[in-house]
Amino acid sequence: MTETIHGIIEHYGLLAVLLGCLAEGETVAMLGGFFAHQHVFAFWQTLLAVFAGAFLGDSAFFMMGRGFAQTKLVQRISRKPGFNRARQLVTAHPNIYVLSNRYIYGMRILGGIVAGLSGVATTRFLFLNAISAAVWSILFCGLGYLFGLGAEQIVGRALLHHERLLVAFAIGVIVMTAAFVIARALLRRERLRGNQTADADQIGAP
Template sequence: MSWISDHLLTLNGTLVLIAVFLLPALESSVFLGFVIPGETAVVIGGVTAYNGTNPLWAVLLASVAGAIVGDSIGYAVGNRWGDALLTRIPHKLLKPAHIRQSKDLIARLGGRAVFAGRFAAALRALVPGLCGLSDMRYRTFAVWNMLGGAVWATAFTLIGYFAGASWHRIESYANTASWILVGVIVVAVAGLLYLKHRSEKRASARFEDDPEDGTRTGAATGAGSDAADSVDQPTG
């Protein structure tokens, strides 16, 4: 993605701010995140603030707005056309495994999945739409979307700002860290689902054992009652 970054640095300040807004906004709304991660533009925006091309507050505002607006559109698209769109996206861009991982994340974490997914490149483009598809309440989604978008955009803008001339190395680390986080989230969700499955299996086994105990107890009680009746019954 270095060619994109190099090209962004050749633009004037206004065009950079537009890119800082648009790339995060298009990540989940049109699934651009599978091709170009939004943090690329945000980090470069921070670099331009370091160079004096743009004021830092303007880069922060553009990146936060882009992240929040884009995911809100992604939620609306998923809520309205989610199933139809998922079937049309080529598997090269959207693997079924990514869909399963995102759905597991949403089922397990609820609104917190919006925040967690914001920091993982492969999930960031999917989670908002899947939240809409899953009929998550928009109020819940909006709260976590604003929180996640603000933290994510601020973090990557400041990374670019403080990296300065070393932004190439930082950008590479940021992309790698996003994919590592995907793996961590997937492993964590898989572990939690496995523990939940084992817990439900044990509960089911105990439930199956209890009726047998009850039957045996009832049989023993019935036998005792019959014996007592035979003792109490007068002999001819």
């Protein structure tokens, strides 16, 4: 069974990495870096796949906000917690917003659409998005590569196929758990900010 799974990763892994990085792809990017360390893919190929997925995904979300603002999907997303805060940030600091948005877990889709709804020029967004995607790719692929290096040091030899899969599973569990905790904290903070704003409005009302 492990041989079959490993064969799928070897043959279709880079395509899966690209597709996985179209949205929230931190886990996939780290897995790509890990398998690059294990020589399943070349590291430069992994970086290229992660970069392409990250860049194309955010660009698609931006275009969705720019060209399909009146669709039900965009309207539904605009009602999510954090939308108003994101719109304030992109209005006040557009360059910083585009460069840093992908690093806030749970905000990539929302953030790209907000940027599309704002006055950020398309060429400006694409240029800044390319820089952000490149740095993000190197960071998370590098973390996955280091994870593989550490695992190999612990085992004391090159990892076997089934051991690679176990380490990959561990990476997924760790990253997804951390992302869940961070997302809950951000949502709680956004709700608290909304409650404080509502209280302030009630106090100021005649």
